[in-house]
Amino acid sequence: MLVLGIxxxxxxxxxxxxxxxxxxxxxxxxxxxxxHNRYGGVVPEVASRQQLSAIIPVLETAFAQAGCQWEDVDAxxxxxxxxxxxxxxxxxxxxxxxxxxRNLPFVGVNHLEAHIYANWLRQNEQPREADMNWCEGDPExxxxxxxxxxxxxxxxxxxxxxxxxxxxxTRDDAAGEAFDKVARILGLGYPGGPAxxxxxxxxxxxxxxQNKPIKQARKAYLLPRAWLRGxxxxxxxxxxxxxxHLAEGATQLAPEQRSTxxxxxxxxxxxxxxxxxxxxxxxxxxxxxxxxxxxxDVLAVKTRQAAQEYxxxxxxxxxxxxxxxxxxxxxxxxxxxxxVQVSYPPIEFCTDNAAMIGSAAYFHLKGGERHxxxxxxxxxxxx
Ligand code: KG4
Ligand code: ZN
Numbered sequence: 404m405l406v407l408g409i410x411x412x413x414x415x416x417x418x419x420x421x422x423x424x425x426x427x428x429x430x431x432x433x434x435x436x437x438x439h440n441r442y443g444g445v446v447p448e449v450a451s452r453q454q455l456s457a458i459i460p461v462l463e464t465a466f467a468q469a470g471c472q473w474e475d476v477d478a479x480x481x482x483x484x485x486x487x488x489x490x491x492x493x494x495x496x497x498x499x500x501x502x503x504x505r506n507l508p509f510v511g512v513n514h515l516e517a518h519i520y521a522n523w524l525r526q527n528e529q530p531r532e533a534d535m536n537w538c539e540g541d542p543e544x545x546x547x548x549x550x551x552x553x554x555x556x557x558x559x560x561x562x563x564x565x566x567x568x569x570x571x572x573t574r575d576d577a578a579g580e581a582f583d584k585v586a587r588i589l590g591l592g593y594p595g596g597p598a599x600x601x602x603x604x605x606x607x608x609x610x611x612x613q614n615k616p617i618k619q620a621r622k623a624y625l626l627p628r629a630w631l632r633g634x635x636x637x638x639x640x641x642x643x644x645x646x647x648h649l650a651e652g653a654t655q656l657a658p659e660q661r662s663t664x665x666x667x668x669x670x671x672x673x674x675x676x677x678x679x680x681x682x683x684x685x686x687x688x689x690x691x692x693x694x695x696x697x698x699x700d701v702l703a704v705k706t707r708q709a710a711q712e713y714x715x716x717x718x719x720x721x722x723x724x725x726x727x728x729x730x731x732x733x734x735x736x737x738x739x740x741x742x743v744q745v746s747y748p749p750i751e752f753c754t755d756n757a758a759m760i761g762s763a764a765y766f767h768l769k770g771g772e773r774h775x776x777x778x779x780x781x782x783x784x785x786x
Contacts, residue, residue, distance in 0.1 A: 404477045404768065407465070407501070408761030409458075411494030412486025412514045413553070414438075414445045416457035417757030418465035420476070424765030425525045425541075428469035430751075430758040433457040436594060443587045451489030458497050465757075473505055480764030483511035483774075484784030485554065491780040499776050510767050511774045512760045515555060515786050516567075518721040519548050520766070521752040521759040542746060546715050549706045551730075552722030553579035553594075556702075558635045558709050559786060561719075564766050567786045570709055571635025578698055578724045581639040585694055588643075588650045589687050599691045600727055606688025617692070624649065624693040628701050635705055642697055649685060695729050703733045710743050720747035723754045 405428070410417035414435040420428040435453045439445045466472075481498030484491060495511065502509035522542050547570075550557045556573040576584065579596055586595025591602055610617050626645050629638035710718050718738055724730065725747050734745045752759060 404765060405471070405475055406761040406764050406768065407462075407476050407479045407498075408512070408757040408759075408764060409462075409479070409481040409494040409498045410514070410517075410755055410757040410760045411454045411458065411490050412482045412484070413490055413755060414450045414453070415755040416454050416461050416494070417755065417760070418458075418462045419757035419761050420465055420469040420471055421524075421758055421761030421765065424520070424762045424769075425523050427524065427758055428471060429465045429467075430756055431461050431465045431468065432751075432756050433461050440593045443593050444583060445487070447487045447489060450487055451493060454490050454493035458493055462497070476505070476507060478502075478508045478510065478764065478768050479505075480510045480512050480760050480768075482514045482517065482760055483778055484514065484781030486514055486780075486782060488780055488782045491782060495778070495780055499778070503776060508768065508773050509776065509778075510764045510772055511778045512763045512767070513784055513786065514755075514760075515550055515552075515557070515784075516565075517759040517763040518550050518552060518753075519559070519561065519719065520763040521721055521748040521756070522548075522719045522746055523762045524748060524752050524758050542719055543717055545713065546717040546719055547706060547709045547713060548719040548721055549702060549725075549734075550721045551578040551702065551724035553577060553583065555722065556637045556639075556724075557786070558705060560709070560713055560715075564770070569786060571637065571705065573637040573639065574631070575638050575640035576643060578637070578639060578702065579722070581643050581698060582724065584643055585646045585691075588646055589691060591687070591691070594723075596724055596727060599695055600729065602688045603692035603695045603729070606686065606692050609688070620689055621693045621696060623686070624690050626693055626697040628697055630701065630704075635709055637701060637705070639698065642694065646690070646694055649690065695727070699727070699730045699733045702730060703737045706734060707737045707741070710738060710741060715743065717744045717746065720745070721753070726750045726753040 406421050408419045416433040419430040479498050479502040481494045483495050499509055545562045548559045548561055554577050556578045558570040560568040560570055582599055583595035586598045591598035607617050610620050627641045629641050731747055738745050
């Protein structure tokens, strides 16, 4: 079954032709990163206008790259939520219109579910060295999936296709959102995740060259971790606030001033502002490294706990933050002693793309699912 997948939930416009939910004939993504970079984040009104101008050329390129004709296509799928209403409307309307015009079945796809299905995608060529943890065959149920993107941080137990149990989610900022906001605080640009990863890597490489232990160096900026014990929920706003205080050069915070939004849940906090308080320069790379470690710490430990409690043999990573090398490596180390396999898609399938829409759609279509043309966008859609 050949599915045309369309993605337009935020600031990426994607079209892909996917065979049997796994095999890529083409996967085209037009990114608006440069447009939004100057604002330090996505501007919804600008995003929807950009979607409008990109969607037709992206579709044409997807067909050209796949060498396909309309006659080859069996079904059309588009994201209908969650996301920005204006952006979603563009892809969904185009998808439904094409399905109507071509008399093809149409299915709307949940963007979060699609991120999970990025783990089903295959490429013809061998996975690169860095992607060796990419699943060889289809992932096996039951599994735990950590979905971490710009708007979501969710731990999900997946018992079978379409059977999701939400174990926990963020109570405030999503992991990607924290990366983006902290990158802005540190003056590292948008999107924040890759910028922070890069700055952290440079600082860590420099320390290694000087034979200085990284763990020791990071102690200059010990940061809070909201463990929210007894739950699989996350909270990253306290960490973001700590970074803001550091950057503003605030003086040492008293313990009672710890700001996490969840009193008593922070096991470690430190605000070591000596450098900035004394007017010295902050080490941005080292700060980025400490921040990244704080996020990765919580995500990895909670995912390991969920894998243990639900006795799964496989953990999947999904969403833009799944592109983070430190998170991938840490999860692998955390789960290796339990003999739990950690898999994640290649980076281009972690961030928003239409191939994952085509994959998720295939499994719905195979089960006989279709949507009527009155399907509307659902910006707040959950799993
Ligand atoms: O899944 P995605 O492309 O869009 C949403 O559905 O939100 O995720 C985008 C998010 C951004 O917050 C971006 O900073 C983050 O993913 N991201 C990363 C990395 N690459 C992208 N975060 C950490 N490390 C990365 N390498
Ligand atoms: Zn996404």
